[in-house]
Amino acid sequence: MRALELKVPPVIVVAATAGLMALTARLMPMEPWHFTDAKSLAVALVAIGALIAVAGIVAFRQAKTTANPMNPNASSALVSHGIYRFTRNPMYLGFLLALAGWGVQIGNLPALAWLVVYVLYINRYQIIPEERILETKFGQAFLDYRKHVRRWF
Template identity: 55%
Template structure:
């Protein structure tokens, strides 16, 4: 399904997942998967996610390379320091943590299903095509980075 690669902006994917999470929690308000939300932990997780995503954006800005995830071929540099020395995809990891915080705030286990879908979609239709484009553009230097730093965490 290459036609879906790099077609849906990651922010739109986050919004779709968040809405689905809320709809699932509302559609099934009782049951064994419902729990009392640990709001402080949920907020901390979402806040950490936002901070990690912003750190990724700022690192790209400092390197003067594109932050547009739809055009990885327009990248002018491989950013491999700072937050990018810990994860290859801090913006996506930040989105994931924010979604996990939202799942906790909803207090419903079914809210995790769209989170799993988000990770699967992002990996297959966003990250893998990005990596392919960056391999073609930056060659061995990017390959070395791939071997050194994990995709998510």
């Protein structure tokens, strides 16, 4: 299904995942989770996710390269500084944490299954094609980077 590779903007995937999580919570209601500070955990996950994603964008801007995930061919530099020293995909990781925060906020365990779907989709249709292009474009430098920095965390 290469037809879906790099075709759906990741922000749309995030919005769809959040919507599916809400729909799941509505269709499969359950008792709210009973732990002391679920709201604070939800806010913290969203905030940490946002900070990680923004750190990725900042590193791209510092390197003067595109942050457009739909066109990795337009990359003019291999970014390996800042947050990219710890994760190859801070924006997708940030979105995942924000979605996890949303899942905690809605308090529905079945809804959290969509996080797995998000990771599988982003890996297959966004990250793998991006990395294929980056390997072609940056060669050994990308292979060395990939060897030392994990995809998600």
